[in-house]
Structures are given as C-alpha cells and as structure tokens.
Amino acid sequence: MLKARATLRLAALMAVSVAVLSLGAMALQYRLVATRLTLAQKELLSADLRGLGALYEQRRIIALRQAIDYRAASGGEELLLLTDREGRILAGTESSWPAEVAPEGAGFDLSTPQEITRDTERWLVVARELPGGFGLLAGRPLAPVDATLAALRRGMIGLALALLAAAALVGWVAARQVMGRIGRLNRLADQVAAGDLEARLPGPRRADEFGLLETHMHHMLDRIASLNRATHRLSDTIAHEMRTPLNRLATRLSEIEGQEEKVSQLREEMRGAIRIFDSLLDISRAEADQGSGGGLLPVDLSALAEGVWELYEALAEDKGLIPAATIAPDLMVLGDRTLISQMLANVMDNAIKYCAPGDRLTLTLTAGPLHILEIADSGPGLPEGMGEDVFERFTRAGRDRARGIRGHGLGLALVRAIAMRHGAKLSLPGVEKGLTIRLEWQPLASG
Secondary structure, three states, X not given: OXXXXXXXXXXXXXXXXXXXXXXXHHHHHHHHHHHHHHHHHHHHHHHHHHHHHHHHHHHHHHHHHHHHHHXXXXXXXXXXXXXXXXXXXXXXXXXXXXXXXXXXXXXXXOOOOEEEEEOOEEEEEEXXXXXXXXXXXXXXXXXHHHHHHHHHHHHHHXXXXXXXXXXXXXXXXXXXXXXXXXXXXXXXXHHHHOOOOOOOOXXXXXXXXXXXXXXXXXXXXXXXXXXXXXHHHHHHHHHHHHXXXXXXXHHHHOOOOOOHHHHHHHHHHHHHXXXXXXXXXXXXXXXXXXXXXXXXXXXXXXXXXXXXXXXHHHHHHHOOOEEEEEEOOOOEEEEOXXXXXXXXXXXHHHHHHHOOOOOEEEEEEEOOOOEEEEEEEOOOOOOOOOHHHHHOOOOOOHHHHHOOOOOOOOHHHHHHHHHHHXXXXXXXXXXXOOEEEEEEEOOOOOO
C-alpha cells in the first residue's frame, strides 16, 4: 500500500507538472492569437477610416454619403453611420446611433477605438464629429475573433485533457519503473533488518544509477557479513577453548583433600564461569541463526507462556511478590520451543531477582495483528539513561554490585538474541515504576 501511494504521488506529480507547463504554453499561445486577431480587425478598421478620409477630402459629405450607401447596399460586415447636425441618419448600415458611443475628435485616425456590444456581438468602433456637426461612425465586428478564439479554446481543452491523460499514463509507467527499483532495495533492506545478512538481490543489475547502488549495497553487505562471521567465530572459539580447561580444573579439584570449603568455593566459581561461556555460546548461536527460518516450527505461544508462568509463579510468591497473569489462548507463532522457554525464563528470573516483597509481577499475552507479550514488574526499574543498553552483553547497573546481586549481564542479552532469531520486536515501554519488557510476535498464518 505504501508503494502504491508513492507511485500514485509520483505519477500525479509528473502529470500535473506536464499539465501545468502545457496549460501555461497554451495560455500564452491563446493570448498571442487573441492579440493578433484583434490587431487585424483594428488594421481593417484603420483602412476603412483612411478610405473614408480620402473620399471626404475629394467631395466632403456627399462622397461619404454615397460610399456609405453603397457599402450598406452591398451587405458588408462593417458598421457605418453618417448623421446630420440634428443627429438624423443620412446613410448607414444601422438605423440608429449607438447610445453608448460619443463622437471623439474630428480626424480619420484610429487613435481612440471603442468596444461596444450590439445583439450580443462585440464591435470595435470609432466615432468622429466632422466639420459642420456631421457625425461619422465606423466599426468592425469582433465576432470572427470571438468565434476563432472559442474554437481555439475547445481545441486547447481537448488537447489539455489528452495531455493530462498521456502525462498520467507516462508518469504512472515511469513511477512504476522507479518505485519497482526502489522496491527491490526496500525488500533487501527488510531482509537484512530481519537478520538475513546473506540476502542479495536476484537477477542481473542494470548499468545505471540504481544498478550501481545495488552493487554498493551488495559490497557493503558482504563486508558486514564477513565481519559478523569473524566475530561469531571468535566468540565461539573463546567460549569452547576456555570451557574445556575449566572443566578439567573442576575435575582435578575433586582430588584435593582437607580443604573442602575452598574446593567448594572454587568449584562454584568455575561453574559460574562455565555458565557464562554457555550463555555466550547460546547468544552466538541465536545471533548466527538470526533471519533464517531453519529450525522454526509452529509453536503454541500461549501454552509456553502458561508453562513458564506456572514454574515462576511459585517462586514469586515465595519471595513475597504479587503475581498475576492474563494469557489469551491458542496464539500460534513460528519458533523454537526451547529458545522461547529459555527467553521467557530469563525475563521472569530477572524480574524476580530485582523485585522486593510487595512488588507486583504480571505476564500479559494478547492477540492482535501482532501478538503482544509483556512481562512487567513494579520493582526499582532501570537506572536513568540506561534504556536499551540493558540488552547489551555484560551490562549491569552499578547498584546491582552495591546490593550484592550476582549476575554477569548476559540474561537480557540472550533475550534479545532469541527475540531477533524469531523476528520478534523487543522493546521497553515507558512506565512510571518498575520495568516492562514487551515482545511483539508475528502471528502464524493459518494453513
């Protein structure tokens, strides 16, 4: 839907841009044509006046009257009137002098043309008062101009609609091409964001800007994947190599006699170190499998949450906490039962460890477009400014050491690794008191 909206916006922008430019060009052309046609009518009227002026120079009013009678009888398009001193019509194509026109000047020039309307048609006229009080009116119709401009407007409207349709079609095709190329990059980014660092764009790349961008993205991902594999190999190697000598030392401690207390302390320290390496190996394995669907099967998240809750509810009550759970039934996701159980157990164990008697501990699982699982407590919460850093390896608040709370800061790091392995979104919603860990799961599609 987002891609479709972007495509439509881009296509509409291109269509509107072409339409605006085309309409601007047509408006300019329309203006030029209107000016030129009006100028042509003015030139014809000016020619009429020069001809009448020449006749007047020869035989005065008699010549004008004869010429106007002749033109009136010939049925031309021009408007001509000649009146006497009292305003009576001596000759002309009309029966009356237009009331809105007053004679101006005495010459036969076109210095002050006027525009009038007679029977819904526009006319360009010139009125003069000749010597002796005679009135002369000469005019040319603007109807041809209006008819030509009306036909031009109809043609321009049709052309504008055709251009708009063509621009919309071309814009849509171009936008589809551009958004299709962007969509390829977005799909690759989504796969990488989901943890699949081996994802690559299929098919050959074109020799253009998008092809160059795809090549750069592939090189970048190759480098990131190489560094990620090197980091995982280093973590695995350290964990494997260190766990073996620690196990040997723990075995040899059993051979020491007479110092059982010290031997017990050393053995406990070694077991703690081995647990650290086991956790590091678990985190590395979960991060290595991130983004791959291998090994994930349909899992009843509701049943898993209920099972983990039953185990930890008793522990919470023994510590004096107030536990409560609300779990929607039959919510299925794609996952690994063991890893999900381990993740929930780590979160529950972390909450119980930091809460004091009287604090609340709740587990909520609700259905929706995304299944939301929240584990919340009303304990001391996180130190100010820690936020998402709590999910980093070996991250512990300074007050934990001051209160003598044992741990290595790997529990929540493993929670994040397992969440990423399953494509679940892990977040810390803001609360007034305590700590809430939210996991948003993609529901398993039916069938």
